[in-house]
Amino acid sequence: MSLTKEQKKALVMQWKNAAPELQKIKDKELSESVYDWRIVDALLEIGASSGKSLKTSGLVEMQRLFMLLREKQV
Secondary structure, three states: OOOOHHHHHHHHHHHHHHHHHHHHHHHHHHHHOOOOHHHHHHHHHHHHHOOOOOOOOHHHHHHHHHHHHHHHHO
């Protein structure tokens, strides 16, 4: 299915208009959520247990992992 130029513009405008409302919803949900130290502790533990100090930027590391995944799929 291919969209016309007008349809593409309408879709872009729809997302531009929706973005602020979606951000408001996200902000409200975050501000009303209950802080659970167990969840935070678990997430910190995951990060600490990885035991790997990156010597590259996150983008470079992400590209490296994508390449490994691609090699497995071929």
